[in-house]
Amino acid sequence: MRYTVVVITKDRRHSLLATLARTRELADRPPVIVVDNASRDGTADAVAEQFPEFRLIRSPRNLGAVGRNVAADHVRTPYIAFCDDDTWWEPDAPSRAAGLLDAHPRLAVVTGRILVEPGGREDPIVPELRHSPVPGPPWLPGPALGSFLAGASMVRADAFREAGGFSPRLWLGGEEELLGADLMALGWQLCFADDVVVHHEPSRLREPHLRRRHGIRNTLWFTWLRRPLPAAVRRTAGLLRTLPRDRVTAGALADAAAGLPWVARERRTLPADVEARLRRLETSQRESTARRYVS
Template identity: 60%
Template structure:
């Protein structure tokens, strides 16, 4: 029986999805694949049904963003699930290796792989930060300890995913992983990076970078307000805003943050002290990171 399933969410990227599915369905890992179509208008769902009949297709009537992953995970029967974007491709053996690591370490909630960017296959700029993570972890952890994930590069234990409720509908998409990861850590689940779990990323040109930046800033600030002590909210919040241009997208993000304050404050639950200590260790690398600047 397979130990890991693949979940791909997509919206209006038919050609890139076709390429990704051609790769993923040919892998020797032979993992079941679930595609969730976020109400595409370009025929993506029909293409999947016609050309990839072995793939389970879930058609949504509205674009749920990252919450579409929750819909898929509710359907999987394997103990682990690998998230794959419509512009990422897990490489041969990577799914199997991720499942092995999760099987071997019951306290491990997620494994994030090494990202190589096409066409030249250079390491994604975030990779050195993950490899050199300063977060302390137990001796049994099979790689550097993390306090965050990148969804399209990560395999997650299904029980852990369901325990934290998956991705928040409040966040929709864009930095939605931050809150999810902190909730995993708060419940005692460990996350790690694995050098030998390799994923290729061919960034899609079909994206709105200003909108993604707005959502990313909003979600990062909401996550700070939801899970960090007030001193960290102001300190890290200032870092985020210093890295973003003062333009309409940034101002729109701040407006959404302010409008969301009533529900944010009502749902505020600060992470345990041990998790906060790890987050403080990450602030220096994040402050100097070129990969984490909101400049799109």
């Protein structure tokens, strides 16, 4: 088997069970690991009862994105097909992604085309991925990316571990940007694949204000952890101009400021070639209609 499916979840039993039922339909019958982030709605017990063939990890606390790191420690296949508890892969999509990773040894991440359900319309982020301005080597099988979407991506397990996985500092919300940059700094490539299809039916059980707060905070932390000073100032100023002026933003800025001591200690700017790639993304990030910090 070339890949393992990894799902993290928290208090979304209904969505998760639907996702796992669809995962059973994958043509390859891959191993599946579910990390339950201390759900209180009976999620873990329901998984154990209805999907005994899947590996269930019960975390005593909510690990956020780090739950994926925990699962990766148990993965014995070359690749990891991540999905969220409200996303799922089309039956042949993981095989397509794994084929791309097989064929391109320096490719670390394949992000698929996301269709929003019900209705199957393309997610607004897809055109930005398809027309990514990030330069990449000619051998890439799709547009080069500067980051990725964990709920719709397959990653090379060795590359994921080499880069350290998801940062426990960032927890959840835009956590992919830091990992994507660190992968590129290690010489890995990320790409979009139009024929790798992932479906997303957004759960109604969401915490949009908390997610926005973490997204703003994590964007600022990443910027000051990895970007050179002029780029960090430029992106911070641009972000501050566009953020809603409300309590969520105020809380996010306070959180970001509270983290400045550790950000300063752990700051490590990216290699010049990686920084050049990220600089090419600044216009699309500024003009994006799919990346607005609203809730």
